[in-house]
Amino acid sequence: MPELRQDPLSGRCVIVAEKRAARPDQFAAPSDSQHGPCPFCPGHEDLTPEATVVYPAGSSDTAWQVRVVPNKYPAVELNASGDRGEAAVGVHEVIVESPAHVASLSEVSDEQARLTFLAYRDRLRAMRQDARLAYGLVFKNARAGGGASLEHTHSQLIATSTVPADIQFEIAKAGEHRVLHNSCAFCDLIDGEFDGARHVIDTASFVVFCPFGSRFPYEMWVLPKEHRESFEGTSDSELAELAALMQQLIRCLEATLDSPAYNYWVRNTPFRLSKHDDYHWRIELTPRMTRLAGFELGTGCFINPVSPEQAAAQLRAVTA
Secondary structure, eight states: OOEEEEOTTTOOEEEEOGGGGGSTTTTSOOOOOOOSOOTTSTTOGGGSOOOSEEEOOTTSSSSOSEEEEEOSSOSOBTTOOOSSSEEOBEEEEEEEOOSSOOSSGGGSOHHHHHHHHHHHHHHHHHHHTOTTOOEEEEEEEESGGGTOSSSSOEEEEEEESSOOHHHHHHHHHHHHHHHHHSSOHHHHHHHHHTTSTTEEEEOSSEEEEOOTTOSSTTOEEEEESSOOSOGGGOOHHHHHHHHHHHHHHHHHHHHHHTSOOEEEEEEOOOSSSOOOTTOOOEEEEEEOOSOOOHHHHHHSOOOOSSOHHHHHHHHHHHHO
């Protein structure tokens, strides 16, 4: 069973999930080649656990456009019991973003992208109702260099019984900002970045910029312009707008950097804690151009060879 361990000095949590070692190519060198039938392609549905949710195909020739299935090699489990320590209780799901065997969200249809983000919201809403769960993270690993063990485009959701320490830290800092300035730190951040050197693009509901303290080259943050605590509060029309925007941003990265591996994740509010008027959800998107080395691992301080101002200028030129 997965086991949750906490370092007594740093407070950092680690999940020991030995089943993950059995997933495809777990310890292989990065490669986008895939051997054997793809479990995410139509006709191979028996190769995955039974779907939790299926979003229908409409006019498509297949029976579905987006599927949500339990992860076959989960990092956490609801029935976990710790033999040596605290159990890593949670839910681990996979969101298959298209029946087409493509590698990137940029390659799926507009409708499939919209349904993917709808699935994110729906599943987070469902997780929030389970009293055993405290936090849910939606994330995407694209291509082998981004950590994907299967080529077929997909994203994941892991909901855990604990709130990550860095989320707790962010909430505390946002609360301090509210006390000192009587305003939302994230809303103030948006005001400061809008039309500035790090601004990339904005839509009716969202703004995109390369953050001042970017850890990675071409890192981008996507935030709703209106103050929103949780991703689950996003409307259907905003989800369609967000899905189209994310596709546009990924295509910009792929055009600028020759189709890199990439990751994105949704930074959201915890499920179980009190109302967070000080918090503001966001999506962080970054291509995988650099590797963590000794300095980053030893200090937690990242070395970024591309300034966010330079990155934003290049990305603005592509989006124009």
